[in-house]
Amino acid sequence: AQDARAMAGAATDIAALKAAVESFDGCDLKRTARNTVFARGNHEAPLMVIGEGPGQDEDREGLPFVGRSGQLLDRMLAAIGLDETSAYITNVVFWRPPGNRKPSTEEIEICRPFVERHIALAKPRLILLAGGISTQAMLKTPQGIMALRGRWSQVTVEGHSTPALPIFHPAFLLRRPQEKAKAWADLLSLQEKLEELG
Ligand code: URA
Incomplete structure (x- = not known):
């Protein structure tokens, strides 16, 4: 079997990491997916969004x-002045779970070395964690998004910690628009922190 940690570690830039993910066949999700979904946006941007x-x-x-x-995520980012040049967007798994179910803990762990290397290579100043799944995966906590959203935490990868903010997933906000006020408050907190960085 391919060793994800070794493959990820051997990638010394984002393009090499993308190629490594595309050639990795250790995740069953890939068998039912049409495409590998790696990232979009600017990998040099100060903000990385992980869904x-x-x-x-x-x-x-x-x-x-x-x-x-x-589309809602883009509008949320636009509301605080961010676009594709100022954010880098990815996920905790690179292939679609069948029927849009949530990725399993096992699938997330299989992808983790690539996600961690992705962070280490992109070196974002801040990370936005979209939804409970990515929040629990990247903060390594069983706590739910209801308790964690809006609270700054840290994602630590390869010995380096990056401030990270959990926020409601846009799909949740589409179902529960009454929760948008909380997401808006969280976006303002993100904007403030980005401005502090200069
Ligand atoms: N929801 C996610 O979490 N990620 C996507 O890429 C699309 C929808």
């Missing part, structure tokens, strides 16, 4: 957050 996993639209296009959730 849950590709849906149907993302699987078709091979890019993360291009469906309805993605």
Whole structure:
């Protein structure tokens, strides 16, 4: 079997990491997916957004957050002055879970070395964790998004910690628009922190 940690570690830039993920066949999700969904946006941007996993639209296009959730995510980022040049967008798994179910803990762990290397190579100043799945995976906590959203935490990879903010997933906000006020408050907290960085 391919060793994900070794493959990820051997990648010394983002393009090499993308190629490594595309050639990796240790995740069963790949067998039912049409495309590998790696990232979109600017990998040199100060902000990295990490979501849950590709849906149907993302699987078709091979890019993360291009469906309805993605459109809302783009509007959320635009509301604080960010666009594709100022954010880098990815997920905790690179292939669509069948039927848009949530990725399993096992699938997330299989992808983790690549996700961690992705962070280490992109070196974002801040990380936005979209939804409970990516929050629990990247903060290594069983606590839910209801308790964690809006609270700054740290994602630690290769000995380096990056401030990270959990926020409601845009798909959740589409179902529960009454929760948008909380997401808005969280976005303002993100904007403030980005401004502090200069
Ligand atoms: N939801 C996610 O979490 N990620 C995507 O890429 C699309 C929808």
